[in-house]
Amino acid sequence: MPGNPSGTLPPRTATRRAAGPAPGRRGASGSAPRRRGNGLFVLASLLPALVLFAVFMVVPTLNVFRMSFYTWSGFSPDMRFVGLDNFTALLDDAQFVRAFQNTVALLVVVTVVTMGTGLFLAAVMTRQRLRGRSLYRFVLYVPSVLSVVVIAAIFSAVFDQENGLINGTLQALSLDGLRQVWLGDQDLVLWSVAIAMVWQSLGYYMVLYMAGMASIPEDVYEASALDGASPVRQFFAITLPLIWQNLRTTLTFFVMSAVNLSFVLVRAMTGGGPDGSSEVLLSYMYKQAYTNSSYGYGMAIGVVIFAFSFLVSLLVSRATRREPLQF
Amino acid sequence: MTTITSAARPRPGRALTYVLVIAIALAIAVPVAWVLLASLKGKSEFYGSPWTLPEGLHLQNYVDAFVTARMGHYFLTSVLVTVLGLVFVVAVSVPAAYVVARYEFRGRGLVEVALLAGLFVNVNYIVVPIFLMLVGWDRALVDVFPGGFFIDNPAVLSLVYAATSIPFTVYLLAAYFRSIPVDFEEAAALDGASRFQIMTRVMLPMARPALTTVLLFNFLAYWNDYIIALTLLPGEGKTLQVGLLNLMTAQKAAADYGRLYAGMVIVIVPVLIFYALIQRRLIEGMASGGVKG
Numbered sequence: 102m103p104g105n106p107s108g109t110l111p112p113r114t115a116t117r118r119a120a121g122p123a124p125g126r127r128g129a130s131g132s133a134p135r136r137r138g139n140g141l142f143v144l145a146s147l148l149p150a151l152v153l154f155a156v157f158m159v160v161p162t163l164n165v166f167r168m169s170f171y172t173w174s175g176f177s178p179d180m181r182f183v184g185l186d187n188f189t190a191l192l193d194d195a196q197f198v199r200a201f202q203n204t205v206a207l208l209v210v211v212t213v214v215t216m217g218t219g220l221f222l223a224a225v226m227t228r229q230r231l232r233g234r235s236l237y238r239f240v241l242y243v244p245s246v247l248s249v250v251v252i253a254a255i256f257s258a259v260f261d262q263e264n265g266l267i268n269g270t271l272q273a274l275s276l277d278g279l280r281q282v283w284l285g286d287q288d289l290v291l292w293s294v295a296i297a298m299v300w301q302s303l304g305y306y307m308v309l310y311m312a313g314m315a316s317i318p319e320d321v322y323e324a325s326a327l328d329g330a331s332p333v334r335q336f337f338a339i340t341l342p343l344i345w346q347n348l349r350t351t352l353t354f355f356v357m358s359a360v361n362l363s364f365v366l367v368r369a370m371t372g373g374g375p376d377g378s379s380e381v382l383l384s385y386m387y388k389q390a391y392t393n394s395s396y397g398y399g400m401a402i403g404v405v406i407f408a409f410s411f412l413v414s415l416l417v418s419r420a421t422r423r424e425p426l427q428f
Numbered sequence: 429m430t431t432i433t434s435a436a437r438p439r440p441g442r443a444l445t446y447v448l449v450i451a452i453a454l455a456i457a458v459p460v461a462w463v464l465l466a467s468l469k470g471k472s473e474f475y476g477s478p479w480t481l482p483e484g485l486h487l488q489n490y491v492d493a494f495v496t497a498r499m500g501h502y503f504l505t506s507v508l509v510t511v512l513g514l515v516f517v518v519a520v521s522v523p524a525a526y527v528v529a530r531y532e533f534r535g536r537g538l539v540e541v542a543l544l545a546g547l548f549v550n551v552n553y554i555v556v557p558i559f560l561m562l563v564g565w566d567r568a569l570v571d572v573f574p575g576g577f578f579i580d581n582p583a584v585l586s587l588v589y590a591a592t593s594i595p596f597t598v599y600l601l602a603a604y605f606r607s608i609p610v611d612f613e614e615a616a617a618l619d620g621a622s623r624f625q626i627m628t629r630v631m632l633p634m635a636r637p638a639l640t641t642v643l644l645f646n647f648l649a650y651w652n653d654y655i656i657a658l659t660l661l662p663g664e665g666k667t668l669q670v671g672l673l674n675l676m677t678a679q680k681a682a683a684d685y686g687r688l689y690a691g692m693v694i695v696i697v698p699v700l701i702f703y704a705l706i707q708r709r710l711i712e713g714m715a716s717g718g719v720k721g
Contacts, residue, residue: 142623143533146523150594151539153520154546157591161557162549168557175560222452225445239707240453243460246703246710247696248652250669254676254692255459258466264685266462269478300456308711332441361552365655369673383552390556391659403553 168400175396187401196377200385207363211298212355223310224336241304253369256297260284284371287378294379298362313347342426349421353414360410382406467689474685489690499694502671509582510650516590517597525601526627546595559659580663589650597642604638641713668695
């Protein structure tokens with residue numbers, strides 16, 4: 102994530118900057134010995150990073166936009182400019198529409214559940230002084246260091262039709278009627294993916310919110326406790342407003358990361374199946390551009406995803422704007 | 429002061445809170461622990477209740493995973509790719525971050541804006557364009573390298589990893605460099621240190637906390653990636669994550685759970701040990717702005 106919402110979290114860097122005797126940026130003008138030959142040193146220092154950045158990030162990104170106006174298999178020399186044809190074709194593509202719906206559904210469900218639970222856990226951990234909370238924090242953050250393939254593998258095992266953790270347990274309890282084909286049922290598979298996504302990101306957001314909450318001064322709570330405010334009341338009247346900026350940033354960030362996480366997870370866990378019922382936007386793009394060799398078409402999907410996540414982030418950011426509160 | 433409140437009136441909510449937190453923690457811990465245990469089970473033990481403990485240490489699963497499924501080999505590829513990637517990214521980002529933080533030059537604003545924008549470009553969008561670009565280079569150089577050079581080359585994969593994490597790395601390091609008072613550099617310059625020496629001998633050691641954060645997050649990103657590795661290394665030389673993905677596909681066909689679970693443990697355990705060792709640092713780094721999804 103690009104930095105933290107300054108003001109809510111006190112970054113180590115900010116404290117150091119404030120503590121330093123001479124804050125602020127310093128140019129070469131401040132120190133005499135750096136006057137000669139600066140240009141060469143600057144160039145030599147910047148060039149490797151800029152070249153790598155340009156070749157492997159800027160050019161491919163521009164290519165996504167450019168190639169969305171072409172039909173090209175990706176390998177043949179036959180490349181044709183077709184204007185907006187790729188985009189109009191998308192509207193009639195039932196699989197694309199389904200992938201779009203799935204992405205939006207996952208975005209909404211996973212965001213609401215993860216943020217709600219994350220906030221609850223963070224508030225409990227910071228305010229309630231639970232015994233063994235560093236252990237809880239350790240456990241809850243574990244999924245954030247695991248790879249998506251591992252998580253997909255774990256959940257494939259948990260959801261396994263015959264001997265998985267869930268179905269096996271149900272069978273052992275003689276509740277065979279409740280057994281489901283978690284990853285093979287068109288109506289269920291998206292929920293199974295959603296569960297894995299929440300499982301993966303919960304601890305990460307909890308730790309983020311804990312950091313925000315830790316910076317709220319204790320005396321605010323003390324004063325309200327003397328006034329008889331319950332912990333629940335304190336949460337809604339103090340904690341939530343004071344970490345609002347923190348929350349906004351994570352929400353915006355959430356949109357982008359959920360689009361990506363759903364892809365990597367779906368790709369490894371279900372491959373979009375059964376019959377496209379768990380396909381999400383990025384996995385459909387990858388499938389078209391890489392597996393199906395409809396490169397231009399895939400890039401048009403990429404442009405739509407990009408525009409979509411940008412718009413949603415913008416809307417979310419607008420809708421949640423409040424006057425920043427000070428404490 | 430919460431102690432006073434809780435002493436003043438006992439809360440029934442507190443018990444419920446405990447139950448909820450413990451339930452969530454268990455929901456996270458149990459599947460991981462279950463996989464760790466199941467990796468020791470023999471073939472017949474996978475049928476029936478999933479809650480039975482393994483009857484013995486069925487280590488054959490690990491032999492299968494390491495040797496037959498080539499996970500040992502993939503492990504080495506992953507180590508190589510990750511280490512190389514970290515070396516690349518530090519080698520190019522430290523000078524760039526230092527210059528952006530400390531020097532005035534034409535186009536600095538542009539460089540900063542471009543890198544900031546780069547923070548928002550996720551690699552999942554551009555992995556196929558990168559792949560086709562590399563394929564194109566291979567085709568252009570077919571006379572020099574008939575077997576191809578850029579695709580299926582772990583070093584190129586490392587380079588792509590490094591390139592895609594330059595924005596994040598430079599952003600974090602530059603912010604830290606700016607926080608260091610300029611007096612140290614002035615003193616070093618008076619003592620006759622060159623610009624390069626000031627950067628490597630004076631500033632780099634002082635930026636160690638930021639450097640550690642950057643290394644931690646980039647390590648996790650490189651080690652855990654599979655989309656880029658899957659796309660850029662389509663041949664035999666796979667990384668650990670792609671190897672595990674193959675094991676998953678194979679298991680679906682052959683129902684060979686033991687080998688898959690052992691393979692998962694081989695992937696999980698190093699990261700868990702790493703996490704346990706640097707837990708505090710990782711979470712602090714995240715809270716202090718070194719946050720990456």
